[in-house]
Amino acid sequence: MIETLIFQGLTGLSQGMFLWLISSGLTLVFGILGVLNFAQGSFYMLGAFVGYSVLKFTGNFWLATLFAPVIVGIFAFFLERFLLKPAYKLDESYQLLLTFGFALVLENLAKLIWGSGYIASPRVPGLNGFVMLFNRPFPTYYIFIIAMGFLTVAVLWYFLKFTWPGRILRAASTNQEMAAALGVNVSMLYSLVFGLGAILSALGGILATPITVTSSGVGDTIIIKAFLVIVIGGLGSLKGAFVASLIVGLIESYGVIFMPFFEMAMIYIIVIFILLFKPSGLFPENV
Amino acid sequence: MNSKEPILKVDKLFKSFGDLKAVNGVNLEIYEGGIVSIIGPNGAGKSTLVNILTGFLFPDSGHIYFYGERIERKSIQYRVRKGLNRSFQINSLFNGMTVKENILLGLLYWELPLGRLLTNRLPKALEEKVLEIIESVNMTDKMNIEVDKLSHGEQRLIEITLSIVKPPKLLFLDEPTSGLSPDERNMIMDKIRSIAETGTTVVLIEHNMDVVFSLAKRIVVLNRGSVIADGEPSSIRGNEEVKKIYLGEDLTVA
Amino acid sequence: MKAVFDPFESFEKFLVIVIILGYFVAGFFAHKFLSFILIKAMVLSIFAMGYSILFARTGYLSFGHAAFFAVSAYSAGLFVLHIKNSMLLALVVALLFTLVVSAIIGFLSLLRSKIYFAMLTLAFGMGIYTIIWEWESLTGGDDGLIGINRSSLFGSISLVPINHYYFFALVLLILTAISIYFIVYSPLGLILNGIKENETRMRYAGFSPKIYSFLAFVISGLFAGVAGYIDVFLENSASPVMAHWSESALPIFAVLLGGIESFSGPMVGALLLTLLITFLQTVSSEWKLWYGLIFIVVILGLRGGIVGFVKSKLKGRGGEQ
Amino acid sequence: MKKFNRRSFVKAGLAGSAAVLFGGLTGKKSEAKTLKNPIKIAHQAVLSGNFATYGKFHEMGARLAVEEINANGGILGSKIEYTMKDATLKPAVAVRNARYFVEEWGADMIMGIDSSGQALAVGKIMPQLNKPLIVTHAATSQLNENLVFKEGIKQIFRVSVPTYQDGISAAFVASKLPIKRWATISPSYTFGRVSWKAFKETLKKLRPDVEFVSESWAHFGTVDFSSHISKVMSSNAEGFFTTEWAGELISLINQGQKFGLFKKFKEVLLSLGGAMDVVEALGKNYPEGVWISCRYWYEYPPTNVNGSFVERFYKRWKRYPHYVSETSYSAIYAYKAAVEKAKSVKTEDVIKALEGLTFVTPAGRRWIRKEDHQAVYEVPWGRVAHTDKPPYVTLKNSIMVWPAEVYYPHPPFKENDYPPYYNNK
């Protein structure tokens, strides 16, 4: 039983990491731009598709992992410049609706470009095997995913804590007027943060390709979960997004054993409780 | 000052934001009738005090008694229904709605029987009352204009009118003349006088000393969240401590 | 543009009456598919008009109203399938259930405001979706409820032929339009608008805004229920996707397309949206792409919706004279 | 095991030679007087979202049939006009499309439909529309048992297999395997539950000694199966059965490989593992040795009819036919056969002609039962082996087939009346 619990825990962690990659992007964008970005799921999907194209072109999964998020990030950067900026004067619910429109369009554009089929999963050199835990195999790729999750946490933490662009980001999240008065180009910062958010989500997308299937509808499914994650964690809190991603991942994983038909409902129940009793989430804090 | 019971009694009120003590143990009694002014330099805690007294913020500690009833944890609307209202420093109207609709919204709670919530035509008396109020501020010709299209002075007039459509017993006016031209200021001052004459006790938070001294019978001076002087205008004018806080603490470097 | 003293009130009224007359006349000429599509448009109109009370008037964005649509559809369907084959009683039962569910969800969601409110309605709505999907013994799970047939009204008026049902739906549409008219152009409508414009000021005017927001929520929920009721007897079936959050985007889009500030907007928007989707689906298999693009254009470029656009043109002409 | 293979091949050969009606290649010239020009056939399937690939495969099969028939003079001289619409997976959309096809576009026959909910919703309104509906994918047994057999909605036909195939025929395979303990990860909706129940009950009858030790239910739209896999792998099961399909099955296989699922379980049965979308996506990565099936497999039956169909299909689309391509293709030929038999496009005549119709299709001989309008045909199971040319997966050396009649429940359908009707001895 103990081994089962540990195995479920590990798979839950790996599921949580994908949620973390999406919800960290959502959190950054919300923390700086104040926009709840529905299209974050589309960036996840684009990450997988663009990654697939890069992989086809280069034949190297690691190059795809490197380039796909950057390409998607650049795309998001321009999307923000041209289509999201005009909406900042609107009410926040309109911004949400606008990004919902982005998601609709991107999903269908992807279908036009990459077709409607399922995209084959690449093999990842060196990570196709498994390690033995309690005499049961556990795939190395999942361990890699968990490690990548923690790595992105570390990199983001380091970036925000110890680099100047990161400090500027933290500064701007608390006082944009002062940041501007010190020389921060806030409009550019917005575009860059939107791009960075897209990079994180797209990284999630490409990393998921070796184990799941990619199709144009995949962003839709995951964004709702990510929304729930950031509500649990606290809007705008990266720490909260991380902890909540892991909580949701673990609940789903243990739910499969303990309450097979209600693990989906569990998330909603938690969200409802959080909103009623701790409305600002687990970690109400700024980026 | 007055042997009667105060209508508003503030007892050791505290409110902090982080380590900033915005309101630091304020004690205050307001008696019925006339105009009282609260003045003080920037950051003295005037706005926070008004926000706490009118229910926009809850205090950290201390009590507020309105006609003897403790109200410091009551909702805004509860206090309003008891006869305590305010105007806002930065106009807080129903933008996008006409003058008439603004005034009507101010009156609806008091004047409309619940059963007529869905009537397509307003009760005659109510309709007349709205027109009467609009006329009293000389805006009859502008009553179908959306308020955000009016001049700043006109908006301010409606701001104040909105707080007195149902005359409150105690009214806080937060910087009623800020951002106004001299003409507009005189108009607002007349308005304030007439409000006080109808029996509403007015508490005026104001920067403009001409306005304060020409209207107020009693002045309360706030500095760093505490009351440092309280008395008739003449005594305030001669108060050295007040002079100091306005002109700067007595500096040896000077 | 706003409640009670809208100078365009008569224009709005006129527009709604024209559309209703149009539906009425079309009812005699439309052949089967067109009447089906027009009933669909009426369903969306009722849904959107009710939704506009919450979204356009009171300023709350809900992603959970599809759930009320579905609750009504399922309770009406289950009632005629298992208890009594009476469409009138089914309407009463459906609205009763919708009332209870929307009151509970509305109460809980309104404990928080703005973006949290949108999230909460999404969560509660998806909770209902999950219940419908999983409670297979009652709801038929993913297969849904089937065979929900129309019967007759008062024992004599048969609603089985689609053109009869068309006029039944039209009567409900007219009743909805009248109710919405009375809400929008009444003190209640003004109060709701006041909450949207300035909730704090409403408190200083003596109101308890939450009570009225709750009222708006339940009203909009009830009309979602009316729409769900008509739909289930039109489709003769109910399925869990009815409750999915993405279905809540339809009334939102209808309201935005028609014009968020206007009384006739939801009706205009619903009709256009229904025709638009039908048209796009016919001409292109990538219809959702076009749908999304139009959505973006409406939000970025056509803030007052179509009715708002027409009104500003009319107003502009009036100003020049 | 070999015995079965041989027997199945014999049967298949017989079926191939028993071709009675197959107009596509006969190229019969049109008769002088045409019935109606053009004959309109409308098709709907899911073209958007996660399952969009299904709609494309549907369309490829149907278009191929239409092109062939039109090139050969049409149906009794009338050309076919064909249209295709996105049905999404929402019943309301399918109903709207159906209404549009019949009432607006003037379709003579409508076909397609993927989800059970859609099939039932559209089925229910068929008396109003009164045109033949040929379902090519949705598998719910309620369609033929309740709507057609019990309620008498005669307009509904289905050329694809009902869920029996997925659960019951899998149990036939399982009964021959030397293992006792079974586990499943099944879709958490009606289709998955019905199939698993059918599998369990049938297998229990065939092999009273088996046990079902672990089940895990995955929601519709699950992308990550790892916790389900982890759960079933912690049991002591030896065999694994699933009716997961499309993208979800691909995910399950991918993740299963990573977790060593195909090593842990001695036998794995994937009822829909033979669907071409899954085969294309996995290609050479398809784990060898697992048992797969689906509602049509491009290598079966090894007849000329099938071989030439696969060839033409490949030539036209550069892909191998999916089962929905074959069912869509055959639906149109079934309709053609019926119209030619009835010499009429009137709904009642076509229905009458279709009832009891036996016709030869790429998937072999199909026979439409009169009582419930279900086309009965055989579908193979086999073990995955790799080849060097696309689609890189072959079952050639391990195909197992049972006569469909023995595992299709018969009218009158009684509750929980699962086979075997087939006498094992």
Next chain:
Amino acid sequence: MLEIKKLNAYYGKSHILWDVDLKAEQNMITALVGRNGMGKTTTLKCIMGLISNKTGEIVFKGEPIEKRPPYEIAKLGVGYVPDDLGIFPTLTVEENILIASYLSKREGVWDLESVYMLFPKLKQLRNSRGGHLSGGEKKMLSIGRALAANPDLILIDEPTEGLAPLIVQTLAESLKRIKEGGITILLTDQNINFVKSVSDFVYIIEEGRIKHRGTVEEIKQSPEIILKYLTV
């Protein structure tokens, strides 16, 4: 250094500044004096580019800046100490200072060490989060941060607000040293004694209009002006 001509500014419908003309001469401390609510903060925000709804000219070092965004104005060499001080609460004291030098990329005498020398208290607090400082500490930090960007002109809004007398005195000393270091200062205040002690040139603003201008000597010699505009 800085010249403002006919500046009018608005908040919504509210006309806050009326034809304000103002000059800040090189290497001087210019004070804009008035009671609160008179438009002092708005004037500084206009210079910094934080208010877009304005008309008139603002010329800094010969260059018109009224149309420029705040970050460009900052890079031209204008530092800003707002009345709320604008300390970044989640950054440490040291980060708060260094972020300014990082962003400005301007060379000069001011760096972390020289700021610490000016305000030794900050050095002790270097690793505390900005949000945890007291009001006086925040004030030092805000000024120190503005200096670290090595601006040519520094705008200080209400430097004495909320400060204890002793600290005001230290502050006056510090401002003089900053001036000696070659930085022009434009400050607003209502504490006339403080203004008298530090500034070279004084503008008195009331109701958004400049009512009086003169050197500090002139102001000192006309107490009636002070009484008229500044006291109760």
